[in-house]
Amino acid sequence: MAKPKKVLVYRHAAVTRATHWINVLALTFLLMSGLNIFGAHPALYWGQKAVFAQPWVLIGAEPKGDAMVGFTQIGTAKFNTTGVLGYSGKVGEREPVAFPAWATVPSYRDLADSRHWHFFFAWLFVINGLTYWLVGLARGHIVKDLAPTRADLKPKNVWHEIVTHAKLRFPKGEEARHYNVLQKGAYLAVIAVLLPLMVVTGLCMSPGMDAFAPWVVDFFGGRQSARTIHFITAFSLIGFVLLHLFMVVASGTWNNIRSMITGRYAIVPDKSGETA
């Protein structure tokens, strides 16, 4: 059988590609500086204020016999997380710190400096996100490529996509020219829900912005709830990125990466009479 001929289709516009990679950069620094900031008070609460005796998440270090152990407490469950959370570093030089040096910017605990990194990249992230949204709406990218169609949302189609994804069988031919309903759902959840949620809950922690829109803080249940949701959303984004990277590798690493760099994506077109 002859090798099927591939054709390169233009998949991603320059703005999409540029904003994607700027987003990668900004989110990486936001996450790593954010984990450093969290280290200044490694506890999470619900409501407007902190009830110090009742955090729902607490990361810390405590002596156990002769040794120090790092612990992570979620609700009433307490886990020994020595070496990663609460107490980490080279063996012999371990110190009490919420997240390990390799996960934070700067690598040492410093609230003032991590805030500089965080807010610098927060601005880059917001400007980048607004650019993506404005261009995406103006050019119809979001409506045309990301909004699910009626056919996409038919239960039969959704189920079909779930089954084929679970089997890691990806669309070929004409079908591969468009995002499928699971991709559309995942990307929309990120660009329309998770990423904006990061900005809004982040601003809810700003006493200046609270005077501007206190009802937004109330909507999230208070400043400490907003801080908690900021944290949960950040970890949801880590979850998305891991799944995204897995799918990139599973559906053709180089083809996907090339399409996000040059815009060109290789597909094998259907032959007449055949269905994909």
Next chain:
Amino acid sequence: MSAPINRRGWLQAGLASAGALALGACDKITNSKQGVAFLQSAEGLTRRAQRLLVDRKALAREFSHADISSDFRPNGSIDPQDPDYLTLKKTGFADYHLTIDGLVERPLSLSLADLRAQAARTQITRHDCVEGWSSIAKWTGARLGPLIDQAGLKPQARYIVFHCYDTLDGPMDGKGRYYESIDLIDAYHPQTILAYAMNDAALPVAHGAPLRLRVERQLGYKQAKYIRRIEAVADYAHLHQGGGGFWEDRGYEWYAGI
């Protein structure tokens, strides 16, 4: 059979060293003056954006009695040992006088009784620490705006500096003395008060007795405690290390609205 393992080993080592290099580079940037100055350019953007967006008189959220924290955390200095402060504390601050001077027409010296006789405001507000936690308390104090109007600001005055009694860092040689500064927008804000009472009782020592600042649209480190003197200035660059505040001199943002 060992090839893939080796390859994986190389890949892992490669990634780990690339990561370590990147982290090292971040630390280098953080420790260089230009690097920090570049990152800190965001502070000016934040301040301008918030000043543009938020009305000058917009109030910070106020709460009800039921919201008051029973575990309000005192932070920074909680029991100053500075000799001048201890002398005042011995007599229950009976001899305390607040000085208001600098670029003013009529310097003032006010006792606590004088301060209690001024236009007052009571507010239940949330204190947001830069570390991330919040506590809620009820504060009563003299409004700063009318006070500086009594003193009469000279036209060159642009900032209000709060000199404090407490030393938060190092020996008591004045270098580690706490101080803070705010601009005139915050100074004239209706919720900006010099608080002498907390939760309907005299301000406790741990929370800044006898007088502390409440500037409700900024983070906790702006809320100077143990205030000794208020000075109107055109610029704060000549004070201490020039940052405009104790924590600002140690790397934190002067504009603490975020």
